[in-house]
Amino acid sequence: MHLDVMCAKLKNKFNVEAQLVEPRVPYRETIRGTAEAEGKHKKQTGGAGQFGVVQMRFEPLAEGDFEFVNSIVGGVVPKEYIPAVEKGTREALMRGVLAGYPMVGVKATLYDGKYHPVDSKEVAFKSAARLAYKAACVKASPALIEPIYRLEVLVPDEYMGEVIGDMNRRRGRVLGMNPAEDGQEIVAEAPLAEVFKYATDLRSMTQARGSFKMEFVRYEDVPANIAQKIIDQSKKDDEEDE
Known part of the structure; x- marks a missing residue:
């Protein structure tokens, strides 16, 4: 949303067109x-x-x-x-x-x-x-690996269940929970590929009352079914470039 606003300002003020693309995971x-x-x-x-x-x-x-x-x-x-x-x-x-x-x-x-x-x-x-x-x-035995991030998510108590369920759907692992001033702190790890839009989604889930920070932890193997999709897409892209 913020990027859309900035692109509109660039267009209106400087007549500069900006094209937005999905960020790429550094596999x-x-x-x-x-x-x-x-x-x-x-x-x-x-x-x-x-x-x-x-x-x-x-x-x-x-x-x-x-x-x-x-x-x-x-x-x-x-x-x-x-x-x-x-x-x-x-x-x-x-x-x-x-x-x-x-x-x-x-x-x-x-x-x-x-x-x-x-x-x-x-x-x-x-x-x-x-x-x-x-x-x-x-x-x-080559393997595809992906970046894993640690997230610390602050949410009011009434949104705990929804936020934890959402984290599980993102292939995340909840490591623990700590009491916080206005609710709970959820500590979790999740693949970067699954949390690119987390700021927007968390805002929607918590009516803008949730916040989070995250940092890189390590690389891990991509699950086989997901890795195969990435490999197939890469081969398709190479064929289109030829």
């Missing part, structure tokens, strides 16, 4: 298992070619978004190409294998590979790393 992807794959980039165009082969292992990372480990021994991949492998992997992680969301919580280990004394170049090893990432992560 992420991760892996739950371990998988290995080879990435091979070979290109010959008449002159000097491009050649690079990497063998990589991808596994869940306990803390952090990404860790790269170089386990090469014996120079099977010369040290000057190792940064290119890491860079190619980092670039590939920007697009997950399920729905195209950034991949996080991944440990990538380079443990073997091949090079050519003439044709090997950084670009070849970057490409090889991207190919290894895609081949391995589809086998490593």
